[in-house]
Amino acid sequence: RSNLPNEIGVTAKIRLPPTQDDNMSQSGRPQTIDERMKSLIDCGVNLITVHGRTRFENKVAVKAANWDAIRQATSVAREYSGNSNYPIFANGGIEFGQDIQRCLDSTQTSGVMSSESLLEVPGLFCHQEEEESDASAKGLLERQLGYAEMYLDYATILPPVPGSLGT
Numbered sequence: 001r002s003n004l005p006n007e008i009g010v011t012a013k014i015r016l017p018p019t020q021d022d023n024m025s026q027s028g029r030p031q032t033i034d035e036r037m038k039s040l041i042d043c044g045v046n047l048i049t050v051h052g053r054t055r056f057e058n059k060v061a062v063k064a065a066n067w068d069a070i071r072q073a074t075s076v077a078r079e080y081s082g083n084s085n086y087p088i089f090a091n092g093g094i095e096f097g098q099d100i101q102r103c104l105d106s107t108q109t110s111g112v113m114s115s116e117s118l119l120e121v122p123g124l125f126c127h128q129e130e131e132e133s134d135a136s137a138k139g140l141l142e143r144q145l146g147y148a149e150m151y152l153d154y155a156t157i158l159p160p161v162p163g164s165l166g167t
Helices: 033-042 067-081 097-107 116-120 127-132 137-157
Strands: 011-015 047-051 088-091 111-113
Touching: 011 033, 033 047, 033 067, 047 067, 067 088, 067 097, 088 097, 097 111
Parallel strands: 011 047, 047 088, 088 111
Antiparallel strands: none
């Protein structure tokens, strides 16, 4: 951080530290979320995204992300940094538009991040789409087909760079 100009932000994305149940191959105790957050702040990180699962967990096996642990990380970062608005983003557990506000309320983070859900619902952050969406199996399929048609329309107008999709 000290080798960069102040106008260049440094961000980090972390997962929750492994638990004792994670059968870690490394010896010793895992770093706590408190220690991890303090270390990142000491390094000069300007924004931290916290994924609410350990590297040993996945959403298929454990389902919900641990928003309580993200809230704890947020609290520690803001208290330790002395900045009550220190930017923390939550990651994990965002599947539907209404999950965004629930996550923000639960974690007290500055924002949310999503990955896999955006592959299924590119309009995830468009609240209007969520309100108009049919959550039945047929409605979800129609929405996916609509996205596929939209992609093909865009690909016709703006075709992929030759070679970018393989042979």
